Amino acid sequence: MNYKNKGFTSIECIVSLSIICIAVYIVSTSVYASYNLVKSNEKNIEMLNIAKSSLEDKKYFVRNSELKEIKESLDTQEIGSYEVRTKLEKDKEYYQCFKINVKVISNLKKIELNSYVTQ
């Protein structure tokens, strides 16, 4: 009886180890990809918040400006590892209306928000 079963456990172990190896490979690959995705989402949210706050700042400036004529402008600033470009231009088709364009640029991604504001 013992003679007949000789070697079975070894084969069983090899099969089990192979299955575990495959499982670990699949899981580690997917977890790594997910981790990257979470990181990328985190960056996106950060960039979006920066874009939103820059846009609101510009809107506040235009709305509360006491200047008769607001000059068109293109500002570039560094916030953390991001480059923020804010462009303010007058929309000649509409009465005292300005177009604001905010771009937040990182090494890999770019987020853009557009809005209009009336003085």
Added chain:
Amino acid sequence: MSHNNKGSILIMTLIIFTIISIISMMCIGLIYTNNNISNLDYQNIKLREESLSGIEIVYSNILKEVKNAVEITRNEEEFKSYFLGNNSYDFINNVEDVSKSDLKNILIKFSDEDLSEENEFLKFDVISNARKNLYKKSIKVSVKIKNPWYMQVKDIKEENEQNKEVIDNHILENADLVEIPELIEDDKDKKDIDINEKDLVILYDYKEI
């Protein structure tokens, strides 16, 4: 002994494999949801900005119309009729016009109720709809336009009445020391008043619908 343990390692491995798979599937599901939420947040902000931009353009159009109305009209009734009655169609069309802007997914419309008049104010609601693929965002805002002639005409009339009384008394009493006030010419005075159209238009009660 060997007979009893036959296949147990394999079964244990399969059970562990199943557990690992379930846990990893749950993690992936959570991350997928996180990704969707992040994407939805971005779309939400973009559409809200577009919708608010539509309202800003409407505000700009209203300011232009009010400026025209102030320049053209001379009294309360003329100012009212510039926006109401047959002219309301033109006014609504002018206000709703966002075609010259870069906003392509925006639809502006007046709410179902017509322009209403309440004391010195004209009131109406504007809805700005932004749509992109499956996502949609609507913002409703109430607008009040103040009639610039409302109080002033009343004041001028009251002042004129008071002045007339003084003049009458002066004539009756024949008193030399009383200064004779001059009657105010309505049109002349109205033109001298510096009216800023921004003080006449009020946007309030922003609602997401």
